[in-house]
Amino acid sequence: MALSILNEDENAIRDAILDLVRKTIAKRSQEFDEKAIFPRENIELLGQQGYLGMIVDPRWGGSGATYLAQTMVVEAIAAADPATAVIYEVHNSLHIEGIWRFGTEEQKKRYLPDLCRGQAIGAFAITEAESGSNAASMRTRAVKKSDGYHLSGRKMFITSAGEAERYIVFATVDPAFEEKGITAFIVPKTAKGLAFGPPEDKLGIRASRTSEMILDDVVVPMEDRLGAEGEGYPIALYLLDGGRIGIAAQSVGIMTTALERSLAYARERKQFGKAIGQFEGVQWRLADMATDLHAARLMTYEAARRREEGEGQRPLFAMAKLFASEKAVKHAIDAIQIFGGYGYMREYGVERLLRDAKVTEIYEGTSEIMRLVIASRLLKEYDLGNI
Numbered sequence: 505m506a507l508s509i510l511n512e513d514e515n516a517i518r519d520a521i522l523d524l525v526r527k528t529i530a531k532r533s534q535e536f537d538e539k540a541i542f543p544r545e546n547i548e549l550l551g552q553q554g555y556l557g558m559i560v561d562p563r564w565g566g567s568g569a570t571y572l573a574q575t576m577v578v579e580a581i582a583a584a585d586p587a588t589a590v591i592y593e594v595h596n597s598l599h600i601e602g603i604w605r606f607g608t609e610e611q612k613k614r615y616l617p618d619l620c621r622g623q624a625i626g627a628f629a630i631t632e633a634e635s636g637s638n639a640a641s642m643r644t645r646a647v648k649k650s651d652g653y654h655l656s657g658r659k660m661f662i663t664s665a666g667e668a669e670r671y672i673v674f675a676t677v678d679p680a681f682e683e684k685g686i687t688a689f690i691v692p693k694t695a696k697g698l699a700f701g702p703p704e705d706k707l708g709i710r711a712s713r714t715s716e717m718i719l720d721d722v723v724v725p726m727e728d729r730l731g732a733e734g735e736g737y738p739i740a741l742y743l744l745d746g747g748r749i750g751i752a753a754q755s756v757g758i759m760t761t762a763l764e765r766s767l768a769y770a771r772e773r774k775q776f777g778k779a780i781g782q783f784e785g786v787q788w789r790l791a792d793m794a795t796d797l798h799a800a801r802l803m804t805y806e807a808a809r810r811r812e813e814g815e816g817q818r819p820l821f822a823m824a825k826l827f828a829s830e831k832a833v834k835h836a837i838d839a840i841q842i843f844g845g846y847g848y849m850r851e852y853g854v855e856r857l858l859r860d861a862k863v864t865e866i867y868e869g870t871s872e873i874m875r876l877v878i879a880s881r882l883l884k885e886y887d888l889g890n891i
């Protein structure tokens with residue numbers, strides 16, 4: 505069904521990606537989750553079909569689509585496979601967009617085409633063991649020498665680490681400069697001195713790989729610095745703004761599946777001689793789920809549209825992520841409740857919604873950090889996107 509908030513092209517993209525996901529990604533999603541298989545084939549497929557680097561100019565291998573179109577693709581993928589959705593989201597919003605917006609012509613020419621085709625996967629490394637929500641306190645050092653910058657340190661919880669061919673790594677040229685010392689670099693997987701920890705054993709999104717990155721005197725040539733020295737922090741914040749819209753979309757995808765599965769079960773499961781969907785207690789839960797889903801989707805799409813308008817919209821992105829992620833966790837619990845005992849069993853695949861949803865409240869900024877972002881702007885000016 506066409507959505508009125510989308511233009512004709514976006515509705516066509518939505519129909520096409522939903523169809524592709526149903527016929528391909530959805531089929532092996534449960535197996536990949538159970539066996540923690542990294543879904544590289546999904547990323548390759550999305551590249552072949554033109555869904556990677558969608559907002560990038562076709563000159564560099566993208567499709568010149570709107571930010572909202574790319575956001576809907578995250579949502580559609582997440583409805584079937586939240587693990588592929590986060591790999592996709594990091595690849596596009598945190599890596600490709602970083603090179604496209606902040607890279608030199610030479611970097612775009614060298615790096616964007618294979619990322620947009622799905623022949624290389626991109627990752628983003630800012631978090632460290634002692635530096636999570638407060639990313640500006642990072643310790644990974646970049647020391648400038650005649651042959652380039654020498655990077656040493658450890659990055660924690662990096663999506664696709666060990667699988668991705670390239671990494672945008674943030675390091676400080678001097679911790680005393682705090683955020684003004686942070687600088688971004690493009691580092692290939694094959695760089696000498698770069699090693700990866702084993703895959704983390706996670707609660708959910710188990711098919712995505714999350715690992716530590718160990719940088720031991722990794723030499724990055726001058727031409728692979730991304731942006732100017734000391735400008736890495738605003739670059740990270742800009743990219744994370746987009747990433748948060750992507751995580752909101754991932755949450756909306758999970759909510760969609762929670763509602764669809766719950767509705768189907770409420771129609772089919774009979775107790776006391778009727779389908780459980782005939783009971784008011786179940787109906788109210790379904791009605792609330794549908795209402796929240798609609799609100800979360802509109803907030804996410806609105807945030808994606810605002811992303812195209814430029815600066816000053818950060819609290820709206822935070823609101824979309826905060827609302828959608830917290831509702832995704834709640835709806836996963838609601839779906840389990842509607843399924844009763846069957847919801848608690850792995851076989852029915854509803855418990856996975858909860859395992860996959862939980863992380864949306866944590867990565868790319870926790871719910872607490874989203875509230876800080878919103879409140880700090882509110883206290884400065886009430887006019888948040890004219891609420």
Ligand SMILES: Cc1cc2nc3c(=O)[nH]c(=O)nc-3n(C[C@H](O)[C@H](O)[C@H](O)COP(=O)(O)OP(=O)(O)OC[C@H]3O[C@@H](n4cnc5c(N)ncnc54)[C@H](O)[C@@H]3O)c2cc1C
Pocket residue numbers: 594627628629630631633635636637638660661662663664706714863866867868869870871872873876
């Ligand atoms: C599966 C997964 C994939 C990830 N992928 C990546 C990736 O690709 N790249 C990357 O760089 N990072 C990645 N991360 C890291 C992620 O972004 C961080 O885990 C997240 O930002 C939180 O940081 P932390 O874990 O250090 O928690 P902390 O910052 O230590 O927070 C712990 C708790 O304290 C709260 N807290 C902290 N500060 C405040 C405050 N000022 N006010 C109120 N509460 C506060 C937090 O909200 C949280 O509840 C990933 C994490 C996970 C789990």
